[in-house]
Amino acid sequence: xxxxxxxxxxxxxxxxxxxxxxxxxxxxxxxxxxxxxxxxxxxxxxxxxxxxxxxxxxxxxxxxxxxxxxxxxxxxxxxxxxxxxxxxxxxxxxxxxxxxxxxxxxxxxxxxxxxxxxxxxxxxxxxxxxxxxxxxxxxxxxxxxxxxxxxxxxxxxxxxxxxxxxxxxxxxxxxxxxxxxxxxxxxxxxxxxxxxxxxxxxxxxxxxxxxxxxxxxxxxxx
Amino acid sequence: xxxxxxxxxxxxxxxxxxxxxxxxxxxxxxxxxxxxxxxxxxxxxxxxxxxxxxxxxxxxxxxxxxxxxxxxxxxxxxxxxxxxxxxxxxxxxxxxxxxxxxxxxxxxxxxxxxxxxxxxxxxxxxxxxxxxxxxxxxxxxxxxxxxxxxxxxxxxxxxxxxxxxxxxxxxxxxxxxxxxxxxxxxxxxxxxxxxxxxxxxxxxxxxxxxxxxxxxxxxxxxxxxxxxxxxxxxxxxxxxxxxxxxxxxxxxxxxxxxxxxxxxxxxxxxxxxxxxxxxxxxxxxxxxxxxxxxxxxxxxxxxxxxxxxxxxxxxxxxxxxxxxxxxxxxxxxxxxxxxxxxxxxxxxxxxxxxxxxxxxxxxxxxxxxxxxxxxxxxxxxxxxxxxxxxxxxxxxxxxxxxxxxxxxxxxxxxxxxxxxxxxxxxxxxxxxxxxxxxxxxxxxxxxxxxxxxxxxxxxxxxxxxxxxxxxxxxxxxxxxxxxxxxxxxxxxxxxxxxxxxxxxxxxxxxxxxxxxxxxxxxxxxxxxxxxxxxxxxxxxxxxxxxxxxxxxxxxxxxxxxxxxxxxxxxxxxxxxxxxxxxxxxxxxxxxxxxxxxxxxxxxxxxxxxxxxxxxxxxx
Ligand SMILES: Cc1cc2nc3c(=O)[nH]c(=O)nc-3n(C[C@H](O)[C@H](O)[C@H](O)COP(=O)(O)O)c2cc1C
Ligand code: SF4
Ligand code: SF4
Ligand code: SF4
Ligand code: SF4
Ligand code: SF4
Ligand code: SF4
Ligand code: FES
Ligand code: FES
Numbered sequence: 001x002x003x004x005x006x007x008x009x010x011x012x013x014x015x016x017x018x019x020x021x022x023x024x025x026x027x028x029x030x031x032x033x034x035x036x037x038x039x040x041x042x043x044x045x046x047x048x049x050x051x052x053x054x055x056x057x058x059x060x061x062x063x064x065x066x067x068x069x070x071x072x073x074x075x076x077x078x079x080x081x082x083x084x085x086x087x088x089x090x091x092x093x094x095x096x097x098x099x100x101x102x103x104x105x106x107x108x109x110x111x112x113x114x115x116x117x118x119x120x121x122x123x124x125x126x127x128x129x130x131x132x133x134x135x136x137x138x139x140x141x142x143x144x145x146x147x148x149x150x151x152x153x154x155x156x157x158x159x160x161x162x163x164x165x166x167x168x169x170x171x172x173x174x175x176x177x178x179x180x181x182x183x184x185x186x187x188x189x190x191x192x193x194x195x196x197x198x199x200x201x202x203x204x205x206x207x208x209x210x211x212x213x214x215x216x217x218x219x220x221x222x
Numbered sequence: 223x224x225x226x227x228x229x230x231x232x233x234x235x236x237x238x239x240x241x242x243x244x245x246x247x248x249x250x251x252x253x254x255x256x257x258x259x260x261x262x263x264x265x266x267x268x269x270x271x272x273x274x275x276x277x278x279x280x281x282x283x284x285x286x287x288x289x290x291x292x293x294x295x296x297x298x299x300x301x302x303x304x305x306x307x308x309x310x311x312x313x314x315x316x317x318x319x320x321x322x323x324x325x326x327x328x329x330x331x332x333x334x335x336x337x338x339x340x341x342x343x344x345x346x347x348x349x350x351x352x353x354x355x356x357x358x359x360x361x362x363x364x365x366x367x368x369x370x371x372x373x374x375x376x377x378x379x380x381x382x383x384x385x386x387x388x389x390x391x392x393x394x395x396x397x398x399x400x401x402x403x404x405x406x407x408x409x410x411x412x413x414x415x416x417x418x419x420x421x422x423x424x425x426x427x428x429x430x431x432x433x434x435x436x437x438x439x440x441x442x443x444x445x446x447x448x449x450x451x452x453x454x455x456x457x458x459x460x461x462x463x464x465x466x467x468x469x470x471x472x473x474x475x476x477x478x479x480x481x482x483x484x485x486x487x488x489x490x491x492x493x494x495x496x497x498x499x500x501x502x503x504x505x506x507x508x509x510x511x512x513x514x515x516x517x518x519x520x521x522x523x524x525x526x527x528x529x530x531x532x533x534x535x536x537x538x539x540x541x542x543x544x545x546x547x548x549x550x551x552x553x554x555x556x557x558x559x560x561x562x563x564x565x566x567x568x569x570x571x572x573x574x575x576x577x578x579x580x581x582x583x584x585x586x587x588x589x590x591x592x593x594x595x596x597x598x599x600x601x602x603x604x605x606x607x608x609x610x611x612x613x614x615x616x617x618x619x620x621x622x623x624x625x626x627x628x629x630x631x632x633x634x635x636x637x638x639x640x641x642x643x644x645x646x647x648x649x650x651x652x653x654x655x656x657x658x659x660x661x662x663x664x665x666x667x668x669x670x671x672x673x674x675x676x677x678x679x680x681x682x683x684x685x686x687x688x689x690x691x692x693x694x695x696x697x698x699x700x701x702x703x704x705x706x707x708x709x710x711x712x713x714x715x716x717x718x719x720x721x722x723x724x725x726x727x728x729x730x731x732x733x734x735x736x737x738x739x740x741x742x743x744x745x746x747x748x749x750x751x752x753x754x755x756x757x758x759x760x761x762x763x764x765x766x767x768x769x770x771x772x773x774x775x776x777x778x779x780x781x782x783x784x785x786x787x788x789x790x791x792x793x794x795x796x797x798x799x800x801x802x803x804x805x806x807x808x809x810x811x812x813x814x815x816x817x818x819x820x821x822x823x824x825x826x827x828x829x830x831x832x833x834x835x836x837x838x839x840x841x
Contacts, residue, residue, distance in 0.1 A: 043547045046703050046742045061741045066547040081741075088738045092707040116731055117711040126700065145542070145700075148525070150710050152700030 004073035013069055020048055020064040028077050031106060033176050034127035035065040039136055042128050046089045051076040061085055091115050094190055096122045100177040104192045115190025126152055130171035140164045143171060225502030227510045229386040239378045248283045248325060249303040255290030255454050256486050263298035269314035273321045289365045289455020292609040293353050296336055301348055308348040309334035339605055339627060353606045356624045358613045360595045361571050365455035370490040373497040376458040382503055384577035388466050389511040397470040404581035405593035410438055410566030411670050413659035419563055422553035424471040426561035433473040434562040435464055437570055439480035442526035443642035446673040448597040449567035451609055453487040457494035463570035468515045471563055476517040479534050481524050491519060526697035530745050531564050544699050545745035568597060588614035592658035602676035603630050614658040622676060633678040641670025643690045644750035646757030666757040682779035683762040684769055688716040690754040698747060705748030708739040722782040724770035778840040781825040785841055788816045792837035799829035
């Protein structure tokens with residue numbers, strides 16, 4: 001067993017647990033996107049950043065999903081430093097994938113009220129959940145990453161459905177972005193302004209429960 | 223060649239080589255590194271050998287082709303020993319004269335001598351060229367004595383004696399202790415203490431006993447070629463360092479990961495490895511010590527990111543060269559999941575020196591926290607460009623003025639970018655900064671692998687930052703969000719600023735973005751990529767403000783923000799500019815003041831460069 005401190009409370013967890021999972025066991029929620037239970041950790045999206053205290057005035061930010069617990073670690077999941085970085089990361093994510101409802105809701109929960117970066121809709125946040133699902137759960141290799149830098153994308157070999165594909169549909173199902181598309185047709189300051197993002201808020205006449213993150217006041221219909 | 227079976231046999235060989243060599247004999251050295259080759263050094267070497275045969279001198283004169291001597295600007299270089307007369311920019315046509323005059327009669331050919339630009343004087347001997355004056359060529363000096371295709375040249379200089387010492391007289395713990403006391407820090411970028419890495423790799427458990435040592439020769443920084451030069455010119459020093467490291471860590475398998483764009487380095491290394499094997503210095507039972515170790519070459523695909531340790535190991539295993547989180551150190555679980563130690567080429571080359579001459583001697587060179595020397599590639603708006611090796615702690619001023627010979631064209635020095643594309647800019651006000659790992663980091667830059675780009679007053683710092691960020695955006699592997707998207711947006715903002723669309727909030731946004739990219743990125747590329755932006759904001763904030771608030775580029779570089787006009791006082795009406803302007807934007811009668819049509823001008827700057835009367839103004 002390994003003992004560490006998360007948000008001031010000492011916890012003991014099994015060796016090999018990630019900081020994210022350890023926090024979860026304590027009931028602390030850390031936002032995640034590329035993480036998915038049962039898939040290997042990947043460390044792409046960085047929305048799960050936490051502050052690792054390394055001395056009196058020294059600390060660093062680490063992706064909690066990809067960080068195994070270590071004896072004596074001191075973690076702050078909700079410090080100003082961590083929150084600030086997470087917010088900027090979500091701002092960058094929305095700038096590259098504004099049509100994702102998951103992201104728009106996340107922005108709203110974090111109190112982001114405008115996107116200061118150029119919007120370049122890439123339709124994918126390259127979280128690799130589909131790629132890992134395909135490889136690790138379906139033991140297929142239907143899809144993978146191609147390209148480098150901003151040209152990086154998820155693709156099948158030669159652009160056709162490969163023979164290894166089992167047509168399970170898992171890759172689509174697991175995508176945090178395509179899963180629930182945002183339906184707003186114009187963005188204000190990079191935000192959709194839908195659901196709980198804009199005040200005043202109303203509740204739909206017939207709520208279909210499309211949003212998990214229903215705020216105190218419900219949503220506006222679009 | 224019979225395999226050397228013991229240290230005694232190696233010593234006997236060394237004596238034999240020494241007895242066959244006469245230091246007083248004439249020896250003609252041609253430097254045939256990549257830079258020399260590019261300028262026709264191979265043809266010169268061939269011409270020398272043919273000419274000697276023709277004159278019947280081939281029995282009495284020695285010939286040697288070596289790696290780069292460092293002063294790339296004067297290549298192809300021919301040096302004639304024992305007097306060490308140096309000729310620059312030699313062509314095959316000069317060769318007959320060199321043989322008939324200098325080699326046969328001892329006469330100097332003035333035309334081929336190097337001229338000191340500061341004094342206008344011709345210089346005869348290589349060692350008196352001011353470029354070499356303040357250098358301390360600990361690792362690089364021997365290059366001029368070594369034909370990299372001939373292991374005996376290296377052995378003649380005492381090569382592999384450090385290995386003997388380690389194999390037969392030292393326990394691995396003692397080697398570790400020596401390296402620890404030497405204070406050696408990694409030359410690949412971060413300056414991590416070498417002994418700590420070695421110690422972790424040595425002590426890390428391996429389920430099947432396999433451990434790896436790797437030499438990082440990926441060298442992806444544009445304009446940097448220190449590692450290439452060492453591998454080309456003195457490959458055995460790197461090999462010897464690796465064997466010593468392997469012995470210390472109990473490893474039997476080594477790799478050199480070298481980029482594919484370095485064909486000559488790969489070739490010379492391959493030959494050196496073959497020869498070391500033939501001589502019993504590599505492979506099974508090295509020098510009869512019962513220690514086995516061999517080295518393979520792995521050629522990298524040439525991506526900048528493949529120099530990062532975890533990406534390098536992924537690439538070596540045949541996977542995509544992408545970094546992974548380093549919470550489990552590669553020293554514990556690296557290549558193929560085994561304990562692995564990775565060091566830079568230059569780091570490895572320091573090892574035999576430390577063993578031979580002792581940690582105590584080594585610590586006399588350098589500063590408190592950074593020991594030894596560092597090789598830099600000195601380039602940019604400077605008179606003397608090339609590879610320089612200096613003791614740690616030398617000041618920027620000495621680098622720029624004494625070694626570099628000052629700024630080209632008598633312009634004013636503005637700043638220097640150290641540490642490659644993701645290093646930082648150090649301004650003129652810090653010119654007396656001693657260069658070592660810690661001082662550079664404090665100033666917002668870093669040592670990096672040792673690139674040093676000198677900039678003059680004609681450089682726009684915003685444009686410069688933009689250039690580096692563009693490079694890094696293209697080289698980012700694209701795995702994690704802060705680096706992939708963050709750098710891309712940083713580039714957008716910088717482009718806007720240089721094109722006159724900057725907004726007041728941009729500077730703060732760049733700072734916020736830069737801090738988060740540094741802190742939140744997965745690997746060292748994103749972890750350092752904002753440095754050029756953050757350091758130029760730190761030292762040249764006014765330049766950013768001028769671009770944004772006044773829509774003005776003080777250095778006159780950013781095209782969208784400058785206009786070219788003709789100065790009525792200086793213009794003589796010579797018509798040169800009007801004739802050459804690609805847009806036909808300049809009009810005016812002969813001997814009358816000319817005029818630039820701003821609607822047609824594309825700001826190519828040709829008129830300013832052509833005008834002999836400094837009559838074209840940029841504002
Ligand atoms: C993006 C990136 C590129 C790198 N490129 C190189 C390189 O080309 N050569 C090198 O020796 N180290 C490079 N490094 C540093 C290596 O990761 C590693 O720290 C180094 O090789 C360790 O050797 P040392 O301890 O001898 O310095 C790079 C690091 C990063 C983050
Ligand atoms: S549908 Fe095909 S590509 Fe997608 S996860 Fe399943 S097997 Fe892989
Ligand atoms: S398609 Fe979806 S799951 Fe796949 S990488 Fe893109 S965002 Fe992630
Ligand atoms: S009110 Fe209901 S239907 Fe409307 S957006 Fe919210 S959850 Fe969706
Ligand atoms: S920091 Fe950049 S280079 Fe490094 S893993 Fe992330 S995207 Fe790739
Ligand atoms: S080249 Fe110079 S001096 Fe000649 S016409 Fe043009 S501006 Fe005038
Ligand atoms: S800057 Fe170029 S295009 Fe403009 S006037 Fe001069 S030569 Fe012509
Ligand atoms: S959830 Fe941790 S980096 Fe994506
Ligand atoms: S997430 Fe876009 S409308 Fe709700």
